[in-house]
Amino acid sequence: MKIYELVYLISPELETEEAGELASEISAFLQKEGGSILKAENPSPRTLSYQIKAQGAAFQVNMEFTLDPEKLRVLEDKIRKNTKILRYMLIIKKPPRKEPTARKMRPVGAEKAETPNEVKNKKTEKKVELKDIEEKLEEILKE
Structure with a gap:
């Protein structure tokens, strides 16, 4: 199973409680499909830098989860069909890169010889x- 990150914007026309219910509905759907939620944030109000679907503000939700790639299409369809979600972004989260180690230097004595x-x-x-x-x-x- 791959690790995915989902970020979506919920319409500001909803109340904070309704936005929370929508976020929990998507979380429940993920768990029902066999996924597991690694990290989830509550909807937080954000001012948008430009308008999306004639809205200047939105509730932003971030979550990380694991899910079978075959079931991912079902999740995307559910999000697309929901008119309360203004925009979403779903990415595959890659493991962090290892820091490059320092190269070993030649001993100073070899250079003097x-x-x-x-x-x-x-x-x-x-x-x-x-x-x-x-x-x-x-x-x-x-x-």
């Missing part, structure tokens, strides 16, 4: 002096 070899290689290279450079420039310019 490579450094002295590089220094020795640099010392063995022949340094070019300014006098040699000037002589080569003069030869090139004479030609």
Whole structure:
């Protein structure tokens, strides 16, 4: 069984008690269909940022539940047919991601072992002096 989250808005034309009855009716329907409610909130009044079906306010209900995916269509049909519900959103709740662990760093000693070899290689290279450079420039310019 998957975990679902259902959020729906109930018309403000209903009283608070009637909105609570509607929410409990949907909860009872879920349990009747074999689902279990993990988390449910009572309807709370909200002011909407824009009007939905000519309503500027609504009662918002949030709930989490488990239900067989085959029976989910029946629940959606019941919500769609109810004219007291302005809008709903039903999503599959995914388990929280694990925090990424810090990557292991290489030991500092391994880096230091490579450094002295590089220094020795640099010392063995022949340094070019300014006098040699000037002589080569003069030869090139004479030609």
